[in-house]
Amino acid sequence: MSLSSFSIRLALAGLLCASTAAQAADRPAALKALEEQGLSIVGEFDAPGGLKAWGAYSGNQALAIYNLPDGQHMMVGTMIDAKGEEVRPAGLDELVQPAIAKDMLGKLEKSRWIKDGDDKASRVVYVFTDPNCPYCMQFWQMARPWVESGKVQLRHIMVGILAPSSSLKSAAILAAKDPTKALNEHSLAMLKDRSAGVKGLDSIPSDIEADLTRNEDLMMGWDLRATPAMVWQDEQGRIQMQTGASPDIAERVFGPR
Structure with missing residues (x-):
């Protein structure tokens, strides 16, 4: 089972986790079980109804893990109020969102990407890019x-997921003397003729192949299944994701002109 499907199942089903008497570093043992299955635990906060809860995340999804009164069980799920409406604990995002941003931005920064734009730009948008993707x-x-x-x-994170030639073309762009220029020229050519653009390498150097694999693993690990796939930090410091290239998303992704 993937981490993404695990986190969704937790959120929807309200999984009960039985803990043991053993504890490590004052954390309930159930948290260790959740960590082993892929959740990142951030810290404890006060939840509605007099409950204590732990903030956690998977990808960019924040989750609340509630301590039940018996001290032997924990629950991950959706809290409902007397009106039948979902209650999102006020302390959850305040605790978890900075950790999500730090984690994801750190991984993006360490990936192999091609810069397009000013280093002093107020917004950085990472975009997973396949050279065969017209969008x-x-x-x-x-x-x-x-x-x-x-x-x-x-910051274009090159991948090769759409066709057998995608990785060869991505490798050619990354191996160019000026990758930014190579990508820009390829983009302009593809906009005029989808059969045009960069010629793929005959074989991929091992270092570039490793970087492409890491880039694709990063993309798939966040359940981004189509290109272009954009990841950025908004004005509130939260991580946002978007796939596709419809004109109506421009100001959401880039901010006001």
Whole structure:
């Protein structure tokens, strides 16, 4: 079972986790079981109804893990009030969102990416890009006003998921003397003719192959299944994700012009 499906099942089903008497570092033993299955535990906070809870996350999804009164069980799920409405604990996002942002941005920063835009840009948008994806090229074109004005820097994380030639083309762009120039030229050519653009390498150097594999693992680990896939930090410091390149998403991804 994948981490993504595990976290969704937790949120929807309200999984009960029985703990043992043993504890480590004052944490209930049930938390260790959840950590072993992929959740990241951040810390404890006060929840509604007099409960204590632990904040956790999977990917960019924040979860509350509630301590039950008997001290022997914990529950992950949705809290409902007297009106039947979902209650999102006020302390959850305050505790967990900074940890999510730090974790995800750290992983993105360490990936192999191609810079497109000013280093002083107020917003950085990471975008998983496949060289055979026409929508990636449309996204590249859509971003031009923000990139050229210095407001946004794109960081293209190259992947090769759409066709057998995708990895070869991504490798060619990454191996270029000026990868930014190579990607820009490829994007312009593809916008005019989808059969145009960069010629793929005959074989991929081992270091680039390893980087492409890590990039794709990062993308799939966050359940991003299509390109372009964008990840950025919004004005409130929260991590946002978006796939696709429809014009209506421009201001959400890039901010106001």
